[in-house]
Amino acid sequence: MSFKKSIQNAFHSVVNFVSGSFLAPLAKSITESGGKILTEAALAAVKASESMGGSSETKFQNAFHAVVGVLASNGIKYTTVAVRGAIEAAVAQLNSK
Secondary structure, eight states: OOHHHHHHHHHHHHHHHIIIIITHHHHHHHHHTTTHHHHHHHHHHHHHHHHHOOOHHHHHHHHHHHHHHHHHHTTOOOOHHHHHHHHHHHHHHHHTO
């Protein structure tokens, strides 16, 4: 096997691990805590928090409370892990653009 092929195989193994077994519990938690409503609320909340400025902690807290408000107003039970994960994913998504 060539060196290039070995690197490709190693990369694919890492990607499969991260996207599969490693992140599966978080993905399940997000799905069970509102799914699309949670992810859309997180993205909107992160955008709004960024526009208001402040420290990273202040922006995170603002986003967290906004997302929890959306979930509560829709009668959706949630976990803190799911909300935090959705916010972190929204930040990552926005930073990747």
